[in-house]
Amino acid sequence: MNTPTFTTHATTAQRHAQQRYQMLWRWHFYAGLFVMPLLLLLSITGTLYVFQPQIEALLYPNRLFVAVPAQDAARLSYSDLAQAAQAALPAQSSLLRVNVDNTADRSAELVYKLPSGRKTSIYLNPYNGQVLGRLDVDRRFMKVVRNLHRDLMLGRWGGILMELAATWTLVMLATGIALWWPDKSSQAVRSKGRLRPRAELQGRLWWRDLHTVIGIWFAAGAFFFVLSGMPWSGVWGANVKALATSMSFGYPASGVRTGHVHSARPGQTKLADEPFTQTPWATGDTAVPQSSHAGHGRASLDQIIAAIRQAGLAGGYELAVPQTMDGVFTASYYPADPQGQRTLHLDPYTGEVVAQTRYAQYGFLAKAISLGTALHMGQLAGRINQIVCAVIALALGALSLTGLIMWWSRRPRGTLAAPARTASAGRTLGWKLGLGALGLVFPLMGLTLILVALLDWWVFAPKRGRRVASAA
Template identity: 50%
Template sequence: MDASVINQAASVGESASHHRTLWRWHFYAGLFVMPLLIVLAITGTLYCFQPQIEPLIYRDRMVVEPQAAPRLSAQILLAKAAASEPRDAVPTTAQISTDPRRSSEFVFRLPSGENESVFVDPYTGAVLGTLSVEHRLMKQIRELHRGLMLGKTGELAMELAGCWTLVMIGTGIALWWPKAKQKGGMWAPRLALRGRAWWRDLHAVGGIWLAIGAVFFVLSGLPWSGSWGKQFKALATSAQLGYPKGAWGDAHVRSAKPAAGEHAMHGMRMDDLPLQQTPWAVGLTPVPGAATHDAQAARIPLDAVIALAASQGVTDGYSIALPKTTEGVYTVSYFPADPKAERTLHVDQYSGKLLTDIAYDDYGRVAQWISYGTSLHMGRYFGLANQIVCAMISLGLAAMAVTGFVMWWKRRPQRALGAPARPARRAPMRAWRSGLAMLGVVFPLMGLTMLVVWVSDRLVFGRSTRS
């Protein structure tokens, strides 16, 4: 037989082996990711529109009629809210807004251990109602998005879903490229096709258009994940690439050096405070303690903290964590749409002294990138247009999961998983193996599951078939 014919046959066989291997890994990634991707897409889209949704469903508590009369002081409004709560309820957080149409919101820790928001009319002081923080719709949607409301197990599952999405995208692009060049349907689906071929074109072309957005969503979401994200935070901190190293001048943080009696609050960090959200870059920074005062020392009013924040350029849309002990401080957390405006202030509860002031310029380079990624991921950075783009990408990914399911359903054998047959010849695919190995090193939990899939594929699922 002619050598060229033999070489050509070998080349075709190797190409088929490559395709079969990639298809098999794409199948396994999709099998795991598909249901979780739908949950992520729906919850992510809803959470993206939180600023519009909450005032609609909680209008009786969140929205007030603007008045010409001046607003009551924040301290008076806090007292009105406290008077409506059980005697042992502890105020933990004040949400500060200057919108004339929004009520004032204060969060209390109840004796039962739950948290409850109290909404007060800022013009009359009338209590408009309460809302459980834990059962608030957007809180539950966020918990579904981050961990299926299953605690640590759910967080790990969602983290793995993000990592396996990268495998699904990589293998999907590798499957699409050669066939699209050979048969058309490269950038637009061929609508004249019928049956499974039509679904395949829709799935492949749609996936290509969504690939960049999907990769961005995964990479910008993983720093907030429960396992890898926390490890990455620690690494960024130790390498001084993420967080400011700490208060009181350890990094480029504008902080007052503690006087005698001032100290950090027993290892408490920003992530430990009862705040809805804090900037990623300050989560592990320590919370300083107030200077020691005698039992007769008076706490400065909430309005003084608001005035101090305004003097530092923080005027609207932020939270204040209230001191709960004699050693506590007021903490102002500003998490706006523009990351460059992020700000964290710690204020002595007795003297009103500014103990720590952390701004965007104090972050490490990695933390600055993540701040921008977070703002874009949440649909906040460029307003409604950002929300719409995020929704289109999210719902598009959900559609990809549905089309993938339809394709599997149409080709599945009876009483079998329906995974693509494993090729008899093992393709070299050194670049792909190296890429998967690197992915497993960067995301160790992902690496472990890839090993499990590989072993299961060899020992459990299917037999080798000739390519």
């Protein structure tokens, strides 16, 4: 006698599960539609960037490397190298940075600002001063790749767009996992719970299985990529950095200081403004000190490098040259292991180390972000780290391509082909609250979430649904 009731309850549960599935699919569709092209770009540029050392060695071997002479051959001093570089450049070119690297087969790289305003890297043989060639700093291949990855080479607005793509990727991943998770709608959607695609399928169903399986296998890595990249974003990341610094979760206010420097003040140069290839996240917002010895005799480049060697850095760092009378030399050591990161500021007149920062001084949040960044960029664990990052990045690109193929194969001509809406607000309240919470954590994404919800309710809603709503 209870069978009809049981059947009714089962049917109702399946209907509710199907309604929930439709809602999740609709949000997954919107997130994927926006993210798809940008995620494909991030996949390609990210894969290239983790192999930066190998790619640049292939692209510029005659600039980056030199033949190692006899064992007793002495290297020229950096002051002599700077003079040789200056002689090969237009008059009024100013030295911005010196890459101090004592690797036997590596060239010496010095970065200059030309009278035109462009920045150029000039490469010299460190043993005889021969100029090996030049590269425009902003046009070299890996710099273009990095800028595409960060902001589409569109500046602030491009950075905002990429930040939105990253946060909407979280929505796409979360809804994708929920769509895959086995539940009472599994009988209707047979790709749920699968860990490999079904070989017997063809067409769009096979692509759906492949898309689902790739997403599940690489979801954890994708979440890590997004979350470890967000601290570098222009809006959310900048605000988090400011908060971390003010609360000493990032770089502590009390760095190791000696000598005489002016106190930091609004408008003072930040470390991120210096011409470094990469600046530690923890110290990017810290103020560069100023010298109070302007007008005295200036130390030579070799004397500054000798002072840095005495402080414990023999090579492998970048040295920013002061551009003003009260500016200081700044050495940035950014090794593959962030625990070795170190920044030193030296008075250009006395050669004293006036301020320095080590990884041990970072706050707990900055330490975690620094380690996450090293993993994200494929630096922390050598070649294995590079390969893992490349595989995850390519998997994200494959998600974009398979999603595009599925959408295109089921899309009627001239329509968006969004999944159908269902009247299931009560049954999906938890997911909607979760989306709202995500919007609070990432406010920029939250604003676009509201916009998409409004568009979904009004512009993309079925016409009949709008008539019923207006009649009510």
